[in-house]
Amino acid sequence: MTRLVIVFRAAALLMLTALVLSGCSLLNQTSGSTGTSGGSGTGATAPGATLGEIVTAEQIDPQTNAPVSPTTNFSAEQPVIYAVVQAQRIEAGTSMFARWSRDGKPFEDSEAVKANQVYENRYVEFHLQSTRQSIDPGNYTVQIFVDGNPSQQANFTVQ
Numbered sequence: 001m002t003r004l005v006i007v008f009r010a011a012a013l014l015m016l017t018a019l020v021l022s023g024c025s026l027l028n029q030t031s032g033s034t035g036t037s038g039g040s041g042t043g044a045t046a047p048g049a050t051l052g053e054i055v056t057a058e059q060i061d062p063q064t065n066a067p068v069s070p071t072t073n074f075s076a077e078q079p080v081i082y083a084v085v086q087a088q089r090i091e092a093g094t095s096m097f098a099r100w101s102r103d104g105k106p107f108e109d110s111e112a113v114k115a116n117q118v119y120e121n122r123y124v125e126f127h128l129q130s131t132r133q134s135i136d137p138g139n140y141t142v143q144i145f146v147d148g149n150p151s152q153q154a155n156f157t158v159q
Contacts, residue, residue: 021065047147048094052086054152060084065123072156076134083126083142085152090119094147098126101141 098114112121143153
């Protein structure tokens with residue numbers, strides 16, 4: 001498990017330096033359920049994954065990837081916006097990515113992360129980080145895709 005964490009964290013670091021806006025991680029176990037934050041309901045089962053709600057947050061717990069400070073309203077000066085989905089089960093070989101849209105127009109797909117084994121009770125985090133001083137104001141949507149198929153989504157606002 002430690003090796004998996006190191007591999008995924010190294011991949012996340014490389015993505016941050018290579019991409020303007022993106023990132024994802026499939027790492028840590030959940031310790032409970034999360035509140036809602038503009039999510040698309042109580043959960044969804046897609047081929048390859050059983051997902052809970054998606055939550056947007058100002059921070060994540062560095063040990064578990066659980067959302068900290070869930071909200072749907074962010075300041076443009078917020079350095080990172082997290083979208084976290086609780087996964088009850090992810091089958092080996094399943095890939096996931098997040099599509100970020102502003103004012104109804106997609107502008108970024110995170111790099112896909114692929115499960116190399118079966119995962120249960122995990123938080124999967126995706127994040128939006130600007131390379132500039134602020135994130136553009138607007139109405140945003142983040143949608144998770146499982147094996148290329150749309151799944152959970154959440155709406156949030158940057159002011």
